[in-house]
Each structure stands twice: as structure tokens, then as C-alpha cells.
Amino acid sequence: MTTEAPAPATAELRGEPAPSYLQEPRGLWSWLTTLDHKRIGILYLISVTAALFVGGLFAMLIRLELISPELSFFSSTLAYNQAFTLHGAIMVFMFVIPGIPAALGNFVLPLMLGAQDVALPRLNLASWYFWLAGSALMIGAILAGGIDTGWTFYIPYSSTYSREGDAVLLALGGVFILGFSSIFTGLNFVVTMHKLRCRGMGWFRMPLFLWAIYATALLQIVATPVLGITLALAMVERAFGVGIFRPELGGDPVLFQHFFWFYSHPAVYIMILPAMGVISELIAVHSHKKIFGYRAIAFSSLAIALISFLVWGHHMFTSGQSQVAGAVFSFLTFLVAIPTAIKAVNWVATLYKGQIALRTPMLYALGFLFVFIVGGLTGIFLATVSINLHLHDTYFVVAHFHYVMVGGTVMAFLGGLHHWWPKMFGRMYNERAAKLGWLLVVGGFIWTFLPQFIMGSRGMPRRYATYNMEGLEVHQPLHLMSSLGAWVIGAGMVWTLCYLVYSIFKGRRAEVNPWRAVSLEWDVPSPPATHNFPIDPHVDFGPYDFERIDEATGLIRPGPESQRLLAAAAVKTLPPGAEEENSG
Amino acid sequence: MTDESREQPAAPAEQGEAAAVAAGGMAAPAAEAACSPGEGAPRGPDSAIGSAATGGTPGGPAPAPAGTEDAAEEEHSIYHVVPGRVYVAVLAALLVLTAVTVGVAQIDFGAFNIVVALLIAGTKASIVALYFMHLRWSNRFNAIVFVSGLLFLAIFLAFTMIDTETRSWVAPEFDQRPLVRQGAG
Amino acid sequence: MSAPVAQTTGTAAVAEAAAEHHQGHHPALQHHFENLEQQADAATLAMWLFLVTEILLFGGLFVGFAIYQTWYPELWHAAHKKLDPVLGTVNTVVLLVSSFTVAYAIRMAQLGKQRATSWLLGATIALAGVFLVVKYFEYSHKIHEGLLPGAAFSHAELAAQFSNAHVFFSFYFLMTGLHGLHVLAGMIVLGGLLWKNARGAYSPEYFTPLEMGGLYWHLVDIIWIFLFPLFYLIK
Numbered sequence A: 001m002t003t004e005a006p007a008p009a010t011a012e013l014r015g016e017p018a019p020s021y022l023q024e025p026r027g028l029w030s031w032l033t034t035l036d037h038k039r040i041g042i043l044y045l046i047s048v049t050a051a052l053f054v055g056g057l058f059a060m061l062i063r064l065e066l067i068s069p070e071l072s073f074f075s076s077t078l079a080y081n082q083a084f085t086l087h088g089a090i091m092v093f094m095f096v097i098p099g100i101p102a103a104l105g106n107f108v109l110p111l112m113l114g115a116q117d118v119a120l121p122r123l124n125l126a127s128w129y130f131w132l133a134g135s136a137l138m139i140g141a142i143l144a145g146g147i148d149t150g151w152t153f154y155i156p157y158s159s160t161y162s163r164e165g166d167a168v169l170l171a172l173g174g175v176f177i178l179g180f181s182s183i184f185t186g187l188n189f190v191v192t193m194h195k196l197r198c199r200g201m202g203w204f205r206m207p208l209f210l211w212a213i214y215a216t217a218l219l220q221i222v223a224t225p226v227l228g229i230t231l232a233l234a235m236v237e238r239a240f241g242v243g244i245f246r247p248e249l250g251g252d253p254v255l256f257q258h259f260f261w262f263y264s265h266p267a268v269y270i271m272i273l274p275a276m277g278v279i280s281e282l283i284a285v286h287s288h289k290k291i292f293g294y295r296a297i298a299f300s301s302l303a304i305a306l307i308s309f310l311v312w313g314h315h316m317f318t319s320g321q322s323q324v325a326g327a328v329f330s331f332l333t334f335l336v337a338i339p340t341a342i343k344a345v346n347w348v349a350t351l352y353k354g355q356i357a358l359r360t361p362m363l364y365a366l367g368f369l370f371v372f373i374v375g376g377l378t379g380i381f382l383a384t385v386s387i388n389l390h391l392h393d394t395y396f397v398v399a400h401f402h403y404v405m406v407g408g409t410v411m412a413f414l415g416g417l418h419h420w421w422p423k424m425f426g427r428m429y430n431e432r433a434a435k436l437g438w439l440l441v442v443g444g445f446i447w448t449f450l451p452q453f454i455m456g457s458r459g460m461p462r463r464y465a466t467y468n469m470e471g472l473e474v475h476q477p478l479h480l481m482s483s484l485g486a487w488v489i490g491a492g493m494v495w496t497l498c499y500l501v502y503s504i505f506k507g508r509r510a511e512v513n514p515w516r517a518v519s520l521e522w523d524v525p526s527p528p529a530t531h532n533f534p535i536d537p538h539v540d541f542g543p544y545d546f547e548r549i550d551e552a553t554g555l556i557r558p559g560p561e562s563q564r565l566l567a568a569a570a571v572k573t574l575p576p577g578a579e580e581e582n583s584g
Numbered sequence B: 001m002t003d004e005s006r007e008q009p010a011a012p013a014e015q016g017e018a019a020a021v022a023a024g025g026m027a028a029p030a031a032e033a034a035c036s037p038g039e040g041a042p043r044g045p046d047s048a049i050g051s052a053a054t055g056g057t058p059g060g061p062a063p064a065p066a067g068t069e070d071a072a073e074e075e076h077s078i079y080h081v082v083p084g085r086v087y088v089a090v091l092a093a094l095l096v097l098t099a100v101t102v103g104v105a106q107i108d109f110g111a112f113n114i115v116v117a118l119l120i121a122g123t124k125a126s127i128v129a130l131y132f133m134h135l136r137w138s139n140r141f142n143a144i145v146f147v148s149g150l151l152f153l154a155i156f157l158a159f160t161m162i163d164t165e166t167r168s169w170v171a172p173e174f175d176q177r178p179l180v181r182q183g184a185g
Numbered sequence C: 001m002s003a004p005v006a007q008t009t010g011t012a013a014v015a016e017a018a019a020e021h022h023q024g025h026h027p028a029l030q031h032h033f034e035n036l037e038q039q040a041d042a043a044t045l046a047m048w049l050f051l052v053t054e055i056l057l058f059g060g061l062f063v064g065f066a067i068y069q070t071w072y073p074e075l076w077h078a079a080h081k082k083l084d085p086v087l088g089t090v091n092t093v094v095l096l097v098s099s100f101t102v103a104y105a106i107r108m109a110q111l112g113k114q115r116a117t118s119w120l121l122g123a124t125i126a127l128a129g130v131f132l133v134v135k136y137f138e139y140s141h142k143i144h145e146g147l148l149p150g151a152a153f154s155h156a157e158l159a160a161q162f163s164n165a166h167v168f169f170s171f172y173f174l175m176t177g178l179h180g181l182h183v184l185a186g187m188i189v190l191g192g193l194l195w196k197n198a199r200g201a202y203s204p205e206y207f208t209p210l211e212m213g214g215l216y217w218h219l220v221d222i223i224w225i226f227l228f229p230l231f232y233l234i235k
Ligand code: HEM
Pocket: A152, A268, A269, A271, A272, A314, A315, A333, A334, A336, A337, A340, A375, A376, A377, A378, A379, A380, A382, A383, A384, A388, A391, A392, A393, A397, A400, A401, A404, A405, A408, A409
């Protein structure tokens, strides 16, 4: 397909700007049929943000209900169950999993590699349409009466007990399709990283974000198909009464949990690995210091990905899984802490004696460090079988996974968004407004979820609509606090959306390289031209060689070889006849 | 992957490019020689991007002309043409193995029945992958991808069985299998 | 807006002069690839990754199958006798031959023999059709006898011996059914390739879609290579 390929703007070589990818080509249709990875990234950004707000709405409803121990806000416990199910399913499958890779990753990955696009642009667009189709089915499930199975779709809830059978089938189908969308993204990125790195871009010259994306993509490719078959089986169990998992037919519901968590534990690393990659970028760039332990961070991403396939049983300690398996899975889970800690140590070592600039992206990175580490450490508590028996299905687990998914992934998503925003839209947001947003999000987050650790460790069960029995009422003050904090996060999110959107129209124009970073996306205009690079680039420096920056202009200084080749290109692109003029 | 960490062997590639520009194109084999194959990654960053010389050749690499198929034995690319007799031999082998697996199924090896059956099936699958799917001539990384897929499947099975096969260890009085109601259907 | 010409600074070096970039290349070459070989390489890797996802998709069913087989070997032994090994063997041969024909079709395309390619693709599709017809007869026989998955199971003799005999047939129908869907998809893909080949889309320089279709078809064959002994021959 060459039709969509604009001839590289040779004018740029002579100093005339090319139209940006936002301007050219025009019209809604050109966006809906675009094969440009930057535009697909923006489409994904808009979509997952919408999902974030819809999922957030359900969260607010849940927190409203829990202010009081009695059933107060919802008309029935069923409605409450539907709210937390939809909250979880929308957030996990429609926002957190595609969030960083498909939105931010799509935008920056080819630029960072020095490539003109991802390897399979049509598959990339298909991925977004699959996201839309899957999400449409999820909305269909809401309209068909809602689902109350929990985001995990456990059998026999989904096969037998859930009241709205059609809705369950729609939701299962929706997540099935969302899974393919995720596979397409991951597959595309692996191929792109293998085949389209520009000249000079060795594996160890890739920014660490790309190593993280690579590890994520492997998980997406290997784990997601198992989710597909699991959900497909749940569908036939529900629709045709197949009895592989259904206990009343002689099936084994614990087997379903094995299938589900074979995907879904790796999936939590699909959620966090890209976040870790973003943090590596933010910390190095905004402390203007070469990252400490590049290879350690790069390989720990792969190690985490690998180990994450061996630990899924830690979600099943209380489910009827054998004790032998429990012991094995518990031990292996502890191993995850090693590569995770390697990353944390290297980040802190990078900060040490760096020129730390407390701009918004860096603030989010610091927030991530503090909050995510708590999330990870509480994971270790939970991985200890004896403690897990006490904490399983309590608010402690809820707090744990919100610390890693919100404190980790959402924080990194926001940090990365602020980091790449000037590149995406060519505008600067208001730094003060952004700092206020950060304060609301991080402050609100701790306010909301710290109390949940306390409640959980004291025995407050999760997924209860009411807690007016067996002395659980004592948790009411902490629940109230949690609900108030939720409003603070909500306000922070809305505020962030407002000033970011405002900046697109009224923001100060962004420089090419506002943060003085050295990866290739900061070496093209802000926003980039439709055709990423007028000539295929060549790199002879690493992604954190900050000494290559010309501090006056903020641009990356070309190496001698690049200069020579550049001159050759400029000569060759001049119209015939001009050459003699030039040389003569 | 370590070998790729070095900067691409830029000098030969660029010379090749210069030559390509000068001569208006360069034959593919020469370009390949310019970029020495690394472990698991035959050229450049797994691709011809490092050997810009091929870019100057309109229409991509020269296909191996008919009749010289065997000479192209070493070529790592989908452009490798496998001799027809190889395909015939492969089909014959597959059919023979099918006959063997059917025949062997008549013999009772006890617990090893399934092992024998799977060994034969595995051999057949490997032949298909190596010859029909050209893994033998393809970029080695493709084979790594394929085999690691099987490895993860093995992890899936093995770790699930750690549970399903040990449920009665601690409480032997229980049947570790899911309960089956009498007369269920 | 007047963005500075940043591209021409640090990263800039030349693989090709920009003006030459879009001259004289094959119509099938996409703009972000340097040449057809790189494009074919990328497509091949993508295909292998896709095949891995297929392996794990089927893999879930294989895992379930293996676990139930170790749990209930007696049931598996009794139930597999209800399958017809002759039809299973016939279908195995049919698929193996079809793998051969598609591999040979690609070889013919590599050699520029467009008509031979078309004929061989046609033969592959026909063999796939034979496979599905045989499957159709097998299925209707099973349905007739009530050897069905889940709640629909109604085979009196097996039901008297085992209360969960339906599980074997759940696996049977799900695994061969999913495989059958892949055969159907393969026929559509191969049909598309045949159509394009007949219109001269492929040549010795460019036959990547054929190669990809072939890889997919061989994987369908490989999966059957395992399904066949597991269902039809197990003692
Ligand atoms: C050091 C790393 C981690 C360890 C050791 C760990 C351990 C655990 C354990 C043992 C549980 C089961 C608790 C229970 O249900 O009783 C759990 C639940 C969970 N974890 Fe983690 N975890 C870690 C990191 C993460 C990350 C990075 C994420 C996501 C970004 C995550 C998301 C979740 C979720 C969503 C659940 C709850 C699933 C549910 O039942 O609904 N965890 N974790």
C-alpha cells in the first residue's frame, strides 16, 4: 500500500516545515481510516480516557453506597454487584490494559525506534476497531440488564447463577474481542521492534520504555489467547450447558480459575510493565542524568514477564486448590519481588545527584515510587499463604490492587501523558494547574485507599453492599473517609482533563525538545509531521546520553557521520541543476 | 541478542549504499555479504534495514532463478525455493508415520500408549514445521518464537497439574476429582 | 506553525536520498519498509507470533483434555471407542496431502508458474472441503446417537456407566469444532489467495500473502496431527 504514504517532505530538508500529523490529511473520515500510528495513538487516547471516566463513574456510585452500612443508594444488592462488576471490567479490560501501550506506546514507539510507522499499520487500526467492538458489546451488556459476576467471571456465577444470561454472554464476548485488540497491539510492537529499528538503533540503544513494551507484548501474545479460550468456554457453558467447569454437571470450577488466572496474573504485568517503562523515561529525563543500571532495568522487565507465568495460583489459595500447589505458587510469587526491587533501586540510584526538575511528569514519577512500592510490598504479604487465608477477599486485597493499578499504572499513565503531551499536540499545559491536578490525584488516592488497608486487615470483606451485620459497622468511619477521598480523585481527574484540553487550544507552543531528552521522538517537530522522518534516521548515541544535547537550542547534536550523510541528503534532494549552483 | 547491541556494522553498509547509488542498484547476495549474519538474526537489526544497499534494488532481492534452487540452500529468506523432491519426500514420510501411529495403536504399551502416540505426532508436526513451513531455512528467531509458544503451553499444563494431581495428598480420603453426581447427565 | 527542522540534526543520516525514496519500487511495497525482503521478513515474524497465539488458544482445550483424561482414564477409553478411527485416518491423510499441495503451490509461485499455483491452491481448497464433508458425517452420526456435549448428552449405554461421559464429548465437539472453524477460515483465506493469484497479484518477487496463508494452513494441519491420536487412537 503506498497510497497513504505521503512523499517525505523534502521541503523540510531545506528548512520549510511540513504540515503536522494533526493537520494533514483533514476530515473525520481521514482519522477513522488512518494508518498513521500517531493518529491511532490519539484515537486510543480518546477512547481509553472515555473508558476511564465511565469506569470512574461506577466507582463513585460504589463509594456512595458504602458511606452507610445499610443499603442506601442502590435499590438492591444486585444493582451494587452490577456496579462493582462493571467498574472492574471496564477499568481492567478497556482502560488499564490498553492504556499505556495502545495510546502512549502507539504514539511514541515508532518515533523512538526511528521508524516511519509500526510494522503492520492495518492491524494497528484493526486493533482500535476491535477495541470499539468489544466495548460496544460491554455497553450492550449494560443495556441488557448488567452483569453481576465480578470482573473475573467466575464459574458458577457466570454459568449458572447470574440472573441476566444474555448480558453475561455479551460481556464475555466483549472481553473476548478486547483480548484480540490487545493481542494485535502486542504482536505489532514485537515485529516493529525486531524489524524496523533504524540504523544504529541496537537493542541497547532503545529507550527503556521500549524494553518494557517488548516484555508486555510478549505477555499479550502468549497469555491473552488463553483468556480467549477461557471466555469462549464460559460462553458455551452458559449457552449450551457444557460441563467442563460447571460443578453441577461434574465440572471443576477451580479449573476455570486456573484458566482465568493463567491469563490474568500475567495481565497485571501487562498493566504494570509499561508503567514501569514510562517511569524509567520520566526519571532519567527529568533528572537529566543517565539512567542507572540500564541493562538491569531492561532485563528485569523480561524476568518479570517470565516469572509472571509461574505464579497465578496465588489468587487461588482459598479456592480449593491443593496445598501442594499453594506452597509452590506462594514460593514462586516471592521471586517476583526481586526484579521489581531491582527496578526500584535503579530508579532511586538514578535520582541520586541528578538535576531533578520537579515538573509534573517527575512529580507523577515520584508519586509512583512511593505508592507503587507499598502496593508491591503488600502483594508479598498476600502471597504468604497463612496471611492470605486471613486477608483474601477483604478490603486489604482491594487496597493492594488499587495501589498497584491506580498508584502504579494510572499514575504512570498520567505522568507519561504530561511528558509526551507537548510532542503529541505541540502545546504546553499550564504547569501550575498540572501541579494542582497532581496534588488532587495523589492526595485523593492515598486518602481513598490507605483506609482500605486498615479495614481489610481488620476483616472488612470485599464485594459487600451492606455491612450492618456481625460488628462490621465499626468500619463506617473508614468507609466514609474512603468515599470522601474518591471525590478528591474524581475532582483531580476532571481538572486534569480540563486543563489538558484547554491547552490544545490556548496552550503555549511547545519547543521541539522541551525536556532536553535524547530519544528520537524529541528530535522531530512538536507535533511531528505526518511522515515521521524526512530521511531514515541514523543514531550513534544512547537514549540517555544527555551530553549530546546542545543546551542552547535544546536539540540533539549530530555526530560527524550524521553530518556528512545529512549534507549528502540535502544535496541529493535539491532539484536537478541546483546541484552545480550549490557546489560551485 | 548481545551481538546486536553493537552499533550496526555501519561502514560496510554505507559503502554498499554508496555503491548502490553509484551503480544504480546492487544485487541482493552482495548486500547480504556486506552485513554478516548474527546469531538468530541474519541481517542488520533482523532485517535489511542495515543493509541499505538492497533498498536501491527496485523490486527487492533477486529471486533465485529456476534451476539453481539447490545453490540457494543457505539463503535465509522466504525467497528460498525448496526442491520439489523434498516436498514429495516429506509427504511420503508423513503418510508413513500416519500408518505407523495407527498400527502402533493396536499394541498396548500400558501407560506409554500416550507417550508413543504423542512422540509420533510430535515428529510429524516437526517435519511439517521444518519443511512445509520452511523453519529450516527461515530466520532462527521464528523457530524460537514457535518453540517458546509450546514451552508456555507446557508451563500451563504442568502448573495446573501440580494442583489437579495433588489434591488428595493432604487428605487422601477425598477423591481429588470433581464430584460427580449419580445419574447426572 | 513553524516548527524547527529538528529532524535534520542529531539523528539525520541518509539511507537513501529522500527524493529517491518513492521511486521505482514494487507496488506491493509499503512506505515504511525499505524493501520487499524486509517487508516479507516482518510479515513472517508476525505470522509466527500469530501462530503462537493460535497454539495457546487451542492449548487451553488441550490442557483441559489432558487433565480430564488423567482424572478419568476409564471414561476416556470407553468413550473414544464411539469415534470412527477409519474416518479419522482418512481425514488425517486428506489434511496432510492438502499441506503438501499448498506448500507446492507456493513453490510454483516462487518459480513464476502462476497457473500451476492456481491449480494447487484449488486442490487444497477441495481437500479442505473433503475434510469438512467427512466431519459432517461424523458429527451427524454422533448427534444421532446422542453423543453430545453437556446437558444434551443422551447416550444411554455410556450414561449408565459414567455420570460425566458428556465431558469427553464436550472436548470432542469443542476441539474438533474449533479446528473445523479454522479449516473453514482457511478455505476462505485460500480462496482469496486463489482469486488474487488468478489475477496475477503474485510473482517470484512478491508472494508474501501466499506464504502467510500457507503457514496458517500448515498450523491447522499440525493441530489435527495431535487431535487425531488423542481422540481416535488412545487406549
Ligand atoms: C510484587 C508484586 C505483586 C505481588 C506479590 C502480588 C500478589 C498478589 C496476591 C497474592 C493477590 C491475591 C490476593 C487475594 O485475592 O487473596 C493479588 C491480588 C491482585 N493483584 Fe497483586 N501482586 C503484585 C503486583 C500486582 C500488580 C503490579 C498488579 C496490577 C497492576 C496487581 C493486581 C492485582 C489484582 C487486580 C488483584 C486482585 C484480583 C481479584 O481478586 O480481583 N498485583 N496480588
